[in-house]
Each structure stands twice: as structure tokens, then as C-alpha cells.
Amino acid sequence: MSNTTTYRTCPRSGLQFEAQAEKLMLVNAVVAVVFLLLGGILAIGVVLTRWPAVHWLEADTFYQVLTAHGIDMLIFWIIFFEVAVLYFCSSTLLRCRLATPRFAWLAFALMLVGGIMNNVAVFQGGSSVMMTSYVPMMASPWFYLGLILFAVGALIACFVFLGTLVIAKRDKTYQGSVPLVTFGAIVACIIAVFTITSGAIILIPTFFLSIGLIQHVDPLIYRTIWWAFGHSSQQINVAVHISIWYAIAAIVFNAKPMSERVSRGAFLLYILFLQLASAHHLLADPGVSTAWKVVNTSYFMYFAVLASMIHGLTIPGAIEVAQRQKGYTNGLFEWLRKAPWGNPVFSGMFISLIGFGFLGGISGVMMGTEQLNMIIHNTIYVPGHFHATVVVGTTLSFMALTYFLIPVLFKREMIAPGLARLQPYLFGFSMYFFCLVMMGAGTLGVSRRHWDMAFNGAVQAYEWPGAAYLMMGLVGISGVAAIAGGAIYIYVTVGSLLWGKRLDPGKQSATLTPIPPTPASTVVVQSYGSAGFAAPGTFVLAMVFLVAFVLYYFINWKYLSTVWGLS
Amino acid sequence: MSAILPPSERLWWKHPLDRVEGTWIVIALVWCLIMFAMMVGWHIYGKQNLSTETYKTTPELFMKKAQAVVDKYTVRTETDANIPVIAPPAGSDVYMIARLWNFWPIIEFEKGKSYRLHLTSLDYNHGFSLQPANINIQIVPGYEHVITVTPNQSGTYSVVCNEYCGINHHTMVGRIYVK
Numbered sequence: 034m035s036n037t038t039t040y041r042t043c044p045r046s047g048l049q050f051e052a053q054a055e056k057l058m059l060v061n062a063v064v065a066v067v068f069l070l071l072g073g074i075l076a077i078g079v080v081l082t083r084w085p086a087v088h089w090l091e092a093d094t095f096y097q098v099l100t101a102h103g104i105d106m107l108i109f110w111i112i113f114f115e116v117a118v119l120y121f122c123s124s125t126l127l128r129c130r131l132a133t134p135r136f137a138w139l140a141f142a143l144m145l146v147g148g149i150m151n152n153v154a155v156f157q158g159g160s161s162v163m164m165t166s167y168v169p170m171m172a173s174p175w176f177y178l179g180l181i182l183f184a185v186g187a188l189i190a191c192f193v194f195l196g197t198l199v200i201a202k203r204d205k206t207y208q209g210s211v212p213l214v215t216f217g218a219i220v221a222c223i224i225a226v227f228t229i230t231s232g233a234i235i236l237i238p239t240f241f242l243s244i245g246l247i248q249h250v251d252p253l254i255y256r257t258i259w260w261a262f263g264h265s266s267q268q269i270n271v272a273v274h275i276s277i278w279y280a281i282a283a284i285v286f287n288a289k290p291m292s293e294r295v296s297r298g299a300f301l302l303y304i305l306f307l308q309l310a311s312a313h314h315l316l317a318d319p320g321v322s323t324a325w326k327v328v329n330t331s332y333f334m335y336f337a338v339l340a341s342m343i344h345g346l347t348i349p350g351a352i353e354v355a356q357r358q359k360g361y362t363n364g365l366f367e368w369l370r371k372a373p374w375g376n377p378v379f380s381g382m383f384i385s386l387i388g389f390g391f392l393g394g395i396s397g398v399m400m401g402t403e404q405l406n407m408i409i410h411n412t413i414y415v416p417g418h419f420h421a422t423v424v425v426g427t428t429l430s431f432m433a434l435t436y437f438l439i440p441v442l443f444k445r446e447m448i449a450p451g452l453a454r455l456q457p458y459l460f461g462f463s464m465y466f467f468c469l470v471m472m473g474a475g476t477l478g479v480s481r482r483h484w485d486m487a488f489n490g491a492v493q494a495y496e497w498p499g500a501a502y503l504m505m506g507l508v509g510i511s512g513v514a515a516i517a518g519g520a521i522y523i524y525v526t527v528g529s530l531l532w533g534k535r536l537d538p539g540k541q542s543a544t545l546t547p548i549p550p551t552p553a554s555t556v557v558v559q560s561y562g563s564a565g566f567a568a569p570g571t572f573v574l575a576m577v578f579l580v581a582f583v584l585y586y587f588i589n590w591k592y593l594s595t596v597w598g599l600s
Numbered sequence: 601m602s603a604i605l606p607p608s609e610r611l612w613w614k615h616p617l618d619r620v621e622g623t624w625i626v627i628a629l630v631w632c633l634i635m636f637a638m639m640v641g642w643h644i645y646g647k648q649n650l651s652t653e654t655y656k657t658t659p660e661l662f663m664k665k666a667q668a669v670v671d672k673y674t675v676r677t678e679t680d681a682n683i684p685v686i687a688p689p690a691g692s693d694v695y696m697i698a699r700l701w702n703f704w705p706i707i708e709f710e711k712g713k714s715y716r717l718h719l720t721s722l723d724y725n726h727g728f729s730l731q732p733a734n735i736n737i738q739i740v741p742g743y744e745h746v747i748t749v750t751p752n753q754s755g756t757y758s759v760v761c762n763e764y765c766g767i768n769h770h771t772m773v774g775r776i777y778v779k
Contacts (some may be wrong), residue, residue: 092767126604163764167725169741170766210611213603252725252726252740283602290603293612295621317738319654319719327639335632342628343621350620351603375689404648410736411727411762478734480727480762485770488760492679492702493775495731495758551608566620575624579631586635591640596733598647598714598750 038130042546044539046284046441049546053134054124054197058117058442060141062435065113066526068148069428072105073519080516084509085486085502096161099482101152103164107423108266109148114431115221116140116190121442122218122276123197128548129206132196138187143186151179163482165263168250171235172598177240181233188229191222207548213290213297214283217276220300225269227308228490232262253320264311270423271341272303272383274430278348281382281430284437285373288355291347291567299347302340306332313401317410323403330401338398340427345390346575349383350568357567377453381433384461385426392468393421395582405589408596411482413508414475421468424515429461432522439526445533453525456526460518467511474504476592602747626721649746650737657744659722666695666718670705678706678775685777693718693746696759696774698739700766703759703774711778727762730776736762751778 039052050058078098090098124131131137136550153175154160160172198219201207235258239248241387279296282288290296312329332338349369356368373379396418400409407471409415439447447453479486479501486505488494566572609615643649673686684705688694690713697704699722709715719728721741728737737747759774 037684092770096764096767096769167763170724207606209606209608210612212605212653213607251742256725256740279603283604286746287602290607291618291621292615293607293609294615295617295625296603298611315738317650317736319738319740319743320652320653321647324644327636327643331636331639334636337636339625339628343625346624349620350618398635403634404642404646404650406728407648407650408734409737410738411729412734413735476734478729478736480729480760483762483770484762488770488773490768491771491773492681492683493758493773494761495773498732506694548606551610552606566623567618568620571618572624579627583631586638590638593648594646596648596735597730597752598748599735600647600649600651600748600750 039270039544040128040545042539042542044537045345045440048125048441049128050442051124051130051545053137054131055442057131057134057137057141058120058125061113061117061120062438062442062528064141064145064148065110065431066523068105068109068113069519070523071152072102072110073516073523075105076512076516076519078102078303078507079392082484082513084512085505087509088485093158093161095423095484096163096482097155097158100161100163101155104151104155106428107164108180111270111423111427111431111488112183112187112266113144113148114227115269116144116187118273118277118434119131119190119194119218119222120197122215123194123201127198127201127206128543128545129197129204131200132193132200137193140186140189140193143189144183145186147179147181147183147186149179150175150182151176156181165259166239167259168242168252168255172241174240174243177236181236181240183493184229184232184236188226191225191229194218194222204545205547206545208550210293213293214276216297217272217300219280220303221272221276223259223304224265224272224307228262228265228269228453231258231265233261235259241256248319253318256315256318257321260314261308262312264314265308267423268303268307268310270427272300274389275344275348277430277434278344278382278386279351281378281437282348282352282355282431285376285379286352286355288351291350291354295343296347299340299343302336306337306340309333310337310401312407316403316406321594326403330403330406335398338394339393341390342575345386345394345578346571348386349574350571353571355566365573368570375454377436377457378433380454380458380462381429381436384457385429385433386459388421388425388465388468390578391581392465393418393426395585396421396472398582399586401587402589407599408589408593411480412475413474413479413481416481417468417471417475420464420471425461425464425468427466429457432460433457435522435525435526439529439533439538443530443533444536444538445529445538447525448528448533449525452521456518456521456525460515460522463511463514463518467508467515470504470507470511474501474508477501477504479489479505615635647750649754651745653746655744656742657720658742662695662697662718662720662744663722666697666704666774669695671695674705675708688715690714692716696728697722697771698728698761699723701761701768701771701772703761707773708777708779709749709751711751711754714748717747717749719745719747724765724770725763726765727760729760729762731758733757738763754778
């Protein structure tokens with residue numbers, strides 16, 4: 034098998050692509066973008082219905098569209114793209130062939146069939162159960178079968194990735210440790226195996242329930258195990274998009290991680306503690322003990338939050354060190370001012386990083402605090418939070434990476450570079466605002482997954498305060514702006530793929546070229562910066578983050594202390 | 601030299617720690633421990649902690665207990681649907697049913713008094729979202745969740761269902777009065 038493949042060295046990036054891996058990355062990425070397009074079209078329906086002044090769709094259509102939007106975005110778009118990233122981090126970064134390409138194609142086929150099956154089930158009606166599909170509310174058997182097939186495919190892709198690592202090790206394509214980005218991808222893969230297994234444990238019995246093979250699935254057990262799948266799958270995203278941030282810092286700035294030990298240690302904390310977070314979906318549930326909630330929702334004393342706070346420092350820190358080495362040493366922030374803000378690869382990544390930390394990270398800890406959860410659970414604050422993590426964090430990172438991949442992997446010149454330059458700003462900032470106003474409305478209590486905040490037809494309706502209506506109107510406006518930003522991304526990506534000028538694919542070779550040993554670093558990073566700090570500007574940004582975090586944390590406790598006594 | 605290449609030193613766990621990173625790790629760790637202590641501490645000093653008292657139940661069993669309380673403490677009925685309004689004595693057990701698509705019955709509490717509120721769902725998952733106080737609790741079928749509530753302000757409160765439960769989810773609103 035290893036003799037039948039070829040290796041292409043990209044003249045623009047120096048990366049080496051193995052033929053099978055390249056094709057697989059391409060198809061997985063393209064299908065991902067198609068699901069993003071579908072999810073984006075559905076987003077129009079969601080946003081224009083929740084915008085009170087528009088209130089577009091009928092209730093049944095709205096719930097159907099919302100179900101499909103959630104699954105297409107959170108599962109299909111993201112995981113297809115992640116499979117492409119896994120192949121990139123193994124085969125391309127380690128310069129070896131992909132293990133068992135036939136299984137990788139099987140994985141792709143299963144995922145595609147599963148994705149289509151699930152969508153068809155939802156659009157046929159009768160499966161508007163939301164992404165969470167809590168029993169005893171039942172969807173059609175095809176709904177669950179689609180998800181199960183997709184999960185099996187994704188699991189196979191994980192093992193193809195792991196097999197590729199073994200091949201690289203065996204063929205000695207690199208020396209020493211794998212690159213940090215590959216290390217992050219390994220962490221994502223380990224989390225993915227755990228996640229998909231949890232999904233199988235609960236979705237298979239639910240599928241049996243839907244075809245009448247078994248009579249009962251306990252609703253609380255379902256919620257507990259489903260979230261080990263539902264939340265952990267978002268942890269895969271975190272590990273992947275943080276790896277992408279490191280990769281983009283390396284690609285754009287040639288930035289070296291400040292300390293491999295710190296960054297990899299932080300990734301290891303993810304493996305150990307990130308999964309516990311699925312508990313924070315059960316904080317408002319009966320039947321789960323306080324100690325269990327506190328230990329798990331804090332990711333065991335917030336060690337996973339610690340890991341994210343570390344990455345949040347080390348990535349901009351690495352960029353700062355690299356920029357200071359290039360001579361941007363004036364003041365605290367010259368390195369940041371002189372960053373290539375016109376390059377969507379960088380701007381997308383940096384907007385993603387800041388938004389993920391400030392909006393997604395801080396709000397996530399609020400919701401995950403056992404008592405504070407009671408003023409947030411199932412309000413629209415929750416989608417406000419996860420649009421900051423999954424859209425600003427994951428999706429925008431994937432978009433930024435795509436702009437790098439268009440010439441490198443797709444071998445096409447990007448069409449409309451001006452639009453591409455604008456895209457991360459339009460998409461990122463309208464998403465920031467979107468998340469903020471959703472959190473605002475959620476703080477006022479507005480429900481998520483709710484067709485009509487005016488409660489039309491209710492016997493004793495509740496009247497939301499005017500501010501809640503205002504916030505939901507702003508959700509509508511910023512949502513439309515964000516959808517426009519997403520449309521530009523799809524236009525640029527698909528357009529480049531179809532009409533972009535073909536670029537020189539580079540030299541083909543029947544044999545691989547191993548990665549030359551990395552020369553020992555000679556410079557001690559501490560010689561740059563000031564006050565003995567290699568990255569003083571980043572440190573100041575981190576302190577700003579901490580102050581925002583602490584203030585907002587205690588504001589929420591203050592709010593909680595004013596509500597009814599509960600014990 | 602970069603994150604997409606193997607590190608130059610073979611043993612990555614022996615890499616030196618930069619001072620800016622070391623400082624930040626210490627600060628972040630301290631903050632993490634404070635947040636952890638806050639959650640535990642609120643159980644000791646705080647007044648808003650969600651009870652974990654839970655029993656397995658069935659729709660029939662729960663309905664029977666709820667009906668008994670309604671029979672005993674109903675003071676009037678409201679709306680065309682004649683929903684009973686109950687005014688139970690302080691400290692007593694009060695049952696609230698969530699089902700497609702209403703909450704039953706309407707409850708009248710007294711400000712500053714405590715009540716044992718029992719919640720369950722007769723069918724799907726529902727949400728107990730008390731507005732405008734903004735207290736949100738999950739209601740899971742088959743489980744009877746007992747929460748001691750102490751209203752601290754009088755007024756008319758709505759209980760909005762905030763867990764998606766089907767086509768008429770948006771009409772599922774209950775009521776609690778606090779005198």
C-alpha cells in the first residue's frame with residue numbers, strides 16, 4: 034500500500050500532502066462546508082422567528098428548523114471539518130501516508146449517509162426533538178440511526194488518525210516528540226473516542242426504544258449519559274480549535290510555543306478533567322447529589338478552566354515573543370498593532386481567541402457554577418454562551434484555517450480577497466454582539482427553544498419586561514449580520530474551489546521526505562520584553578481578562594442572593 | 601521552531617517555564633480555587649442552594665398526592681378552565697404538576713414563609729422557570745423533586761416552561777401568588 038501513493042510538496046507552505054490523505058481532507062472539508070451552508074440557511078429561520086417583531090415561522094416549522102440547525106452545525110459541520118483536521122495533523126504535519134485509506138473512505142461514507150439520514154428524518158417531520166432528543170419524547174427511528182451511523186464513521190476516522198500516528202513513528206518521519214499541534218489533535222481524538230462511546234451507550238437503547246424493541250429508557254439516566262456525549266463533543270472542538278490557534282500562530286508568525294511543557298501540560302489537563310463538565314447540564318436536575326455536582330461541574334477544582342486560561346495566555350504570548358523578535362518591541366502593544374490584521378487567517382484566529390475567552394469562557398464558568406446555574410438554566414443565556422464557544426471559538430477558527438487551506442490544500446487562488454479580509458470582522462463582531470444580547474435576555478429570564486415569548490394562546494401569559502423584547506430584537510439584527518458573514522465565507526470558499534485560479538500543485542514524489550530535525554533553539558525568550566517578562570503585553574491582556582472574570586463572577590452571586598430562598 | 605514542527609528538545613516536559621507563564625499559572629490556579637471554595641461555601645453560608653431530595657414516582661401516585669392537597673387547601677378557582685388556587689399553610693408539602701401543556705394547580709404562598717414544593721412531570725421533560733424572580737429548575741418525569749422555597753417578595757409570579765415539550769410549549773405558563 035505504501036508504495037502506491039504519492040507525496041506532493043506544496044510550494045507555498047512547504048507542507049507535504051500524501052495523495053489519499055489529501056483527497057480525504059478535501060472531501061471531508063467540502064462536505065463540512067455544505068452542512069454549514071445548510072445550517073446557515075436554517076439559522077435564518079431561527080433568528081427571524083425569535084426576533085419578536087418578525088416572528089416569521091409557524092411553531093411546528095420553527096422547532097423542526099431549530100432541531101436541524103443544532104444538529105447540522107454542532108455535529109455535522111464541525112465533526113466533518115474535524116476529521117479533515119485530524120488527517121492534516123497526522124498525515125500532513127508528520128509527513129507520512131494515511132493509515133488504511135479504505136477505512137477512512139468507509140468512515141466518510143458512513144458519516145455522510147448518517148448525516149443525510151438524520152436530516153431527512155427531521156425534515157419529514159415527527160422528529161422535532163431538538164438536538165438533545167430527551168426521552169420520553171421520541172423521534173423517528175431514522176433520526177437515531179442516522180446519528181449512530183455518523184458516530185460509527187467518526188469513530189473509525191479517529192482510529193485512522195491513531196493508526197497514522199503509528200505509521201509515522203514506524204517510518205521514522207520525525208524525530209523526538211510530535212509537534213504541539215499534533216499533540217493537541219491526539220488529545221481531541223482521545224476525547225472523541227470517549228464522547229462517541231457515550232453517545233453509543235445512550236443512543237443505541239433509544240433507537241431500540243423507537244422501534245419498540247425495549248419499553249423504557251430512564252429520562253434521568255438518558256440526560257446523564259447523553260450529556261457525556263453532548264458536552265464532551267464540544268470539548269473535542271475546544272481541543273481542536275486551540276490546536277488550530279497554535280497552528281495559525283506558527284504559520285503566520287513562525288511563533289514557537291513559549292514552553293512546550295506548559296502548553297502540553299495544559300492539554301493533558303483537558304484529557305483528565307474536561308469531560309467532567311458534562312455534569313453542568315444536570316445542575317438543575319433532581320436526583321443528583323450536591324457533592325457530585327460540585328466536583329464535576331468544577332472540572333475537579335477548575336483544572337480544565339486553568340488549562341484554558343493557560344492556553345489563552347500562551348498563544349498570544351507566543352505571538353508576542355515572535356513579533357518582538359522581529360523588532361516590534363515598542364511599548365506593551367506594538368506587537369499586536371503591527372500584526373497582519375488584513376490577513377483573515379490571523380484576524381479570524383485572534384477574534385476567535387478573544388471572543389472564546391471573554392464571552393464563551395467566562396459565561397461558561399457562570400453557568401457551570403452549581404448555584405448560579407439556577408438563574409441561567411435553560412434560559413437563552415445558554416445558547417448565548419455556546420454560540421460564543423462553538424461559533425466564535427470553533428467555527429471562526431475553522432474559517433480562519435480555511436483561508437490558509439484554500440491555496441495550500443485546494444490549490445486555488447482565493448477569489449474576492451477583499452471580502453475575505455472583511456469576513457472575520459463582520460462574522461466575529463456580529464457574533465460577539467449576538468452572544469452578548471442573548472446573555473442579556475437570558476439574564477432577564479427569557480427561555481431558550483421557545484417559539485413565542487408573547488405566550489400567544491396561554492391561559493395566563495407572562496409579560497416579559499420591555500428590555501427583554503429589545504434584547505431579542507437585537508438578537509435578530511445581529512443574527513442576520515452574522516449570517517451574512519457566514520454567507521461570505523461560503524461564497525469565498527466554494528467560489529475559490531470552483532472558479533479560483535489553479536495554482537501550481539508542487540513537486541510530486543513517490544517517496545516521502547521526512548521532517549528534518551528541528552535545530553536546537555539558541556535564543557532564550559527572556560531576553561525580549563521588559564521587567565523580565567517575555568510577553569508583558571499579553572500579561573496585561575490576561576490581567577484585564579481576570580478582572581472582567583472576577584467582577585462578573587461576583588455580580589452574578591449578588592444577583593443570586595436576591596432571589597427566593599431555596600434549600 | 602514552531603508548533604507545527606517537532607520540538608527541538610526531545611523531552612518536552614523538561615522545557616523551561618517562562619516567568620510570565622509561571623506567574624499566570626499561579627494567579628489562575630488561585631482564582632480557580634477561590635471559585636471552587638465559593639460553591640462549597642455557599643452551601644454553608646448562602647441561602648440559595650438547590651435541594652437534592654428526590655423520590656421515584658409515577659403519574660398516578662403523584663397525581664393522588666397533588667389532588668389531596670388541592671382538595672384540602674383550595675380557596676378559589678381562576679380562569680375559564682377553573683384552575684384551583686391553593687393556599688397551603690407554611691411548612692406544608694405542596695405539589696405542582698407539569699404536563700402537556702400546563703402547570704397545575706395555582707399556588708398562593710406567604711412572603712417569608714417556607715414550603716416544601718414537590719415537582720414532577722407527568723409526561724416529557726419540562727422546565728420550572730419562575731419569573732420574574734428567574735429561578736430555573738429542570739422537571740424530569742418519574743422523579744419527584746422536593747425543594748424548600750422561601751419567597752422573599754410578594755407579587756404575582758409566572759412559571760414558564762423552559763424545556764421544549766412540543767408544539768404548544770409556548771402556552772405552558774403556570775402561576776404562583778405571594779402575599
